[in-house]
Amino acid sequence: MTAKTRSHWKEYGTALCATLITATAGTCYGWPSPTLEYLQSPESHIPITSAEGSWIASIMILCSAFTPIPSAYAADRFGRKTTLLLGALPFIIGWILVIVAKSATLLYVSRMFSGLGYGIVYTVAPMYTGEIATNEVRGALSTLITLMNKVGILAQYCIGPYVSMRTLAAINLILPISFVITFIFLPESPYYYLKFERSERAERSLRNLRNGDIRTELKNIEINVQEDMKNRGTWSDLVTEATNRKAMWISLGVFTIQQLCGSAAVVAYAQTIFKQNSSTIAPHHQSMILGCMQVATCMLSVVLVDRVGRKPLLILSALGVGLMNGTVGTYYYFYKFHANTDAVAALHWLPMAALMVYIVCYAIGLSTVPYVIIGEMFPTNVKLYASCIAHIYTGIFMFAVQKLFQVVMDLYGIYTVFWGFSAFSLLGLVYMIIILPETKGKSFACIQAGLREDVARSTSSKLMTVEY
Template identity: 85%
Template sequence: MTAKTRSHWKEYGTALCATLITATAGTCYGWPSPTLPYLKSSASSIPTTADEGSWIVSIMILCSALTPIPSAYFADRFGRKTALLLGAVPFIIGWVLVIVAKSVVVLCVARMFSGLGYGIVYTVAPMYTGEIATNEVRGALSTLITLMNKVGILAQYCIGPFVSMRTLAAINLILPISFVLSFIFLPESPYFYLKFERSERAETALRNLRSGDIRLELKNIEINVQEDMKNRGTWSDLLTEATNRKAMWISLGVFTIQQYCGSAAIVAYAEEIFKQAKGQLQPFQESIILGCVQVATCILSVILVDRVGRKPLLLLSALGVGLMNGTIGTYFFFLKSDESSVEHLHWIPITALLIYIVCYAIGLSTVPYVIIGEMFPTNVKLYASCVAHIYTGISMFAVQKLYQVVADAWGIYTAFWGFSAFSLMGLVFMLVVLPETKGKSFACIQAQLRRDVARDNASKLMTVEY
């Protein structure tokens, strides 16, 4: 085995351990799917209405928008590793509260704590994985964040229908505790150490992450960090610097497509959607199939993202989810208006949702986190990550909360048609403005953005003169 291969295995091992916390986030994300049907049933020990159920689902994501800014400051001052360890604490509190809950209010408080942890994890984890990786595998390591999240969701689909709500919470509690016990021994990001001129610690961290000679890479990292830190980054730099402004616009656009294609609603309400579709399988069985396909496709995305590229995967993903959302919406429309007309087409919802999951997982589910980790220089990366994840949290809350409102008021088909429209508009957006970053160093990506900004300015000037 060559030194380069050994280094890659070390990177994968470190990233896998680090992203165990995102598997914890996935358990929180997928938990409502098997739990809501029980809570809203007559057998529930905590009677829950449909509106209360939608709050239990969505309050977690709303609260995730509260922690990106504090966690960014914490990560910038005390390190990415320390911030990720801190992020495990709210998850532990949240699952303990679910275990002891006797009312909807306590469940909502538990979900609020989980949301706080969710915001910390998705602010800091992309940065940590992006900074410990070499250019060759950076995209693949970054997609592990989403892969582990999907593993956590799948665990809920597979375990949830067969155990009680409290037992499921106790099982989920194992993950954040395991993360703390393993991640505490892993190295900090060398980029973070070099920001504070701790060269010896940066060298030690990099040696723990690589095999072979690290001197050239350490020097390159030091040069990049020094270049980025000549002017200390501030929040205003996201708006005043043209390249940062363009990167922010592109990143927020990609995250908009990721959320408004309906993924958050489909994951949280999977069993209820399958129940309304009236397929031949049990809803929990269809959910398990959905989760398995989701995980398998995320693994495929990890393999493809550094081979095919970011942009092709995102374009294919947006096209696929747009078409499948339209198909599902049309099926539910005819199911509502004339059930007999689609009686022989009961296979369409599960098939369309499986294709949806495949298309979503290979691009929109994973690549946006790669984009946010690559598009910004070190001195403003945390700030950009904060803005993106606050925006994402609010968007996910809107999707999860309004899905139930729209479905109740205008039919489930209206919600899916709306998701389809957003997906196809997003396809056009990414086709026009998204650059390819595959295999490029952070310095090359910044240079490309500067060229794009210069070209845009020249085009505007020519338009005005004309």
């Protein structure tokens, strides 16, 4: 085994330990699917209403919007490693509260703590894995964040239906504790040390991550850090710079489509959704199949994104998701109003099949490509600020989708919810066809030049209109 291969294995091992915390975030995300069914059943030791259930499902995501900005500052001040270790504490507290909970109020508090951890993890984990990786494996290591999240969700679908709520929480508690025990021995990012001119610590950190000669790589990292420090941006640059405003407008539009296609609701309410049909497969078994499909397809967009391109993948994804949402909504409409017909009874397999196609379509584009766009359309000096804004923005929209899913379903039927998701997906398709530029194979300078040309054309058009 060559020194280079050994280095890559070290990087994978370090990233795997680091992404245990994203698996924990996945358990929190998928936990409502089996648990809400129990809490709303006659056997529940904490009886809740459907309205209370919607708060339990959604309040975590709302609270996740509060931590990206503080955690970004903490990562720069105290280090990526320290911030991630601190990010495990809210998860630990959250699961302990679930174990001892005797009221819906305490479940709300537990989910709030989980949300704070969720926001920390998804701000700092990509930063850490990106900074410890070499160019050859950076993309693969970044996919571990998504993969481990899906594994955490799948674990809830597979374990939740067969154990009590408290037992499930105790099992989930193992993950953040295991993360702390393993991650505490791993190195800090060398980028962080060099920002504070701690060259010896940076060298020691890099030696723990690599085999062989590290002098060239250490020098390159030092040059990159010095450049970043010279050109430090500010929050106001996102508004005052015309190209940044344009990039933010495009990015937030794509993130809006990502959330309003309904993915957050499908994950959190999987068993509730499948319970609405007459399939011969039990709802929790259908959820397991869906979870397995998520894990199997989460790598697809990474393979395709540099071959097919960002814009075609997003357009294909939005089209597929929109059609599948419409299909599920139409099935549930006929199931509610024409349940006794042979044709409807014969199509009991349709929601499961449509949602499996939905998961594949979502995975190849809308799941991961928006984060690629954030990374490509902003200069390095404001990329972290843009990422924080995107996390807060998506947190608010995810909360709205998860909270309103139950409310709209109770008032107007589940078919109305899926028709709404379908309409937003197809409107998003039109938006991306018209607005979204293709960035595949383009250098950062070329992307920025394209944004400047768009801004110049827009300004020129406005001036001509005023003169006319």
